[in-house]
Amino acid sequence: MARKKKKQLKIPAIIGGFLLILVGFVFSLVSLTDPVDNTDPFVQQEDEDMTKQEFIERLQPHAEELQEGYGILPSIIIGQAILESNWGSSQLAHEYNNLFGVKAEGEQDKVSLETKEYVNQQWVTIEGDFRVYHSWEESMDDHTMLFVNGVDWDPQKYEEVLTAQDYQQAAEALQEAGYATDPDYSNKVKNVIENYQLDQYD
Template identity: 70%
Template sequence: MSRRKKKTLRLPAILIGFIMIGGAFVFSLRSLTNPNLSQNMYAYEENSEMTKEEFISRLLPHAKELQEGYGILPSIVIGQAILESNWGNSQLSKEYNNLFGIKAYGDQNKVTLDTQEFVNEQWITIKGDFRVYNSWEESMDDHTMLFVNGVDWSPEKYEKVLTAPNYEVAADALQEAGYATDPGYAAKIKEVIETYQLNQYD
């Protein structure tokens, strides 16, 4: 009688063991197929399922704050973010919160990634060091301060962007200052702003 009792008691324990192993296996598969289940040292922003309207709404409040503080037009901030980050879907913006392709120098927190540059009338791929931020807002702040402070060798480099009366003048000023090597950069910024009527927020 005692032997039978021991056998019947073992069966539930074996079943529980199988259930626990199966659960762990399913979770490990989900972790492999969905990297969002694992944590990264950086706070990832919204995922690629964000709609274009949601992306604009996500950036607008802070863009308005930057306008009040420094005069930068929200249409330029959001328009550049759209163009530079592909609506927040680029690796640089999703994983490192850099919405504007801002380069890193010296001992700044950075990541090295492939980037496209227009050199000698053709597009080439090079390695670039880019700033790493803790949030999209921090990236927007740094973007605006670049316009405010310029660069070491030219503090007034982006002054015309800040003082521009409208997005068209500001976009041309970006091109003139050499923000990007793309010869069609100003036209692309204007097109994004006009397509999504971003100038209504200026």
């Protein structure tokens, strides 16, 4: 009788061992098929499929906060963001949260990408180092502080952008201060503001 019991006990032990192996195999398959996320968890990636209106509404609240704090018109912030980032869909905006094409200096977090600039009356493609931000809000903050603090050699460089009474004056001030190399930049800013009634947020 004792021998018979020992033989019966071996069967459930074999089945149990087989089940453990099977479970381990299934888990290994799941781990292999699970995509690995290599993105920086500290950098917030925005949805590049948002509509134009969603893009405007995404930036509007923080743009209005910056107006309250520093006087910059929300229409200018949003209008420039639309032009510089192609509604947030550019690689620089989507992957690196840089809405305004702000260049990097010194030891700042940066990425090297191709860009077009207007030089000697023609468009040329160059490689530039651009700032990397953790969010669109951080990019908007830096953009506003450029207007507030100016540049090392001219702290008042963008003062007229901040003191402008309306978006037309602000756009002209951007052009005169040399914000962009595009000779038609002020008109492009004004056109996008007018086409999407962005001045309603001012």
